[in-house]
Amino acid sequence: MQTVKIGTTTLPAVGIGTWHIGDDPVKRPAEVQAIRSAIDHGARVIDTAEMYGMGRTEEVVKEAIEDYMRDQLYIIDKVLPENASHHLLERSLDQSLRRVGTDYFDLYLLHWRGTVPLAETVTELERMVAKGKIRSWGVSNFDVADLEELWRLPAGQHCVANEDLYNLDERGIEFDLLPLMKKHALPLIAYSPLAQADTISGRLSSDPLLQELATNHQVSIYQIMLAWTLRHGGVLTIPKAGNPTHAIANVEAGDISFTPDELDALAKHFPKPTSKQPLATI
Ligand SMILES: NC(=O)c1ccc[n+]([C@@H]2O[C@H](COP(=O)([O-])OP(=O)(O)OC[C@H]3O[C@@H](n4cnc5c(N)ncnc54)[C@H](OP(=O)(O)O)[C@@H]3O)[C@@H](O)[C@H]2O)c1
Secondary structure, eight states, X not given: OOXXXXXXXXXXXXXXXXXXXXXXXXXXXXXXXXXXXXXXTTOOEEEOOTTGGGGHHHHHHHHHHTTSOGGGOEEEEEEOGGGOSTTTHHHHHHHHHHHHTOSOBSEEEEOSOOSSOHHHHHHHHHHHHHTTSBSOEEEESOOHHHHHHHHHSTTGGGOOOEEEEOBTTBOGGGTTHHHHHHHTTOOEEEESTTHHHHTSSSOSTTOHHHHHHHHHHTSOHHHHHHHHHXXXXXXXXXXXXXXXXXXXXXXXXXXXOOOHHHHHHHHHHSOOOSSOOOXXXX
16 A cells, blocks of 8 residues: 655555545445445545534544544544634534544644635644644645745644645646645645546546556556556545445555556546646535
8 A cells, every 4th residue: 555644644545535424324334334444454544524414424434433543543624714713713623523533633624715814724723733632734725825825824834734636637736736735745635536436527437548457457447546646646545435345445546556658648648737727626
């Protein structure tokens, strides 16, 4: 399994996404099992948020992880922008901690930028680190200008990761954002790495090159898509799987490596942008 360093922690590079987990009560047992199967096969990182199901997803995470040692896991949670203020952040964090059933998060992200000044949010995040409620903090849906603004703040350099949309359909961040993050050794957390099961463009699951690579590696095209997000290092990829078989396949995709020829073929077939793109989000 490939690894990624976030802050001072080295982690398996395939994590567990949780958006929409818990939405359908009928699916809940399989979803709990999917999270457990991913952990049992080597995943350590769980990505969740107060936004997901308005807290319901965090409660499913709690159920899934109750039999695991807390320090075996690396839990990422996110605060909504409207709660990222002096008055509300700690309350939001406490509620998330209670729903997940833990007394700290390894990483706490500002989910996206809102109207609360960044300096106020960073001050609160730093205060939560000092209180031991979070081990580190980061951001999500930040573009180049957002990171530059962040880094100008006194504690802005303490940010340990930026979580953005990244998959074969959405390579916009490769033009300027990813190079900037590489320069600052800031890892990317790649969200929707499977293009939401190819529901964005709909062109990936029937793509002949992806099918050929999947056949050659004896894996699925989704595993190829996932491995592609990890090809240059410095990336944690967080597929969501409510199906335990998918969850295991995703962890196993962390072992796939491509030859230079395969990477060339993918780069030609899915070209990266040659100009600045607006930051894509979901
Ligand atoms: N920070 C942000 O703003 C933000 C935004 C979006 C997402 N995220 C995070 O990123 C995570 C992943 O993104 P996402 O949930 O949008 O989409 P995604 O991971 O790209 O795709 C999830 C879909 O792919 C399917 N799938 C998973 N593994 C598969 C496999 N091996 N083979 C075939 N299909 C497979 C899932 O089906 P089953 O469920 O049936 O297995 C589900 O329909 C989220 O869950 C969330 O934690 C963060």
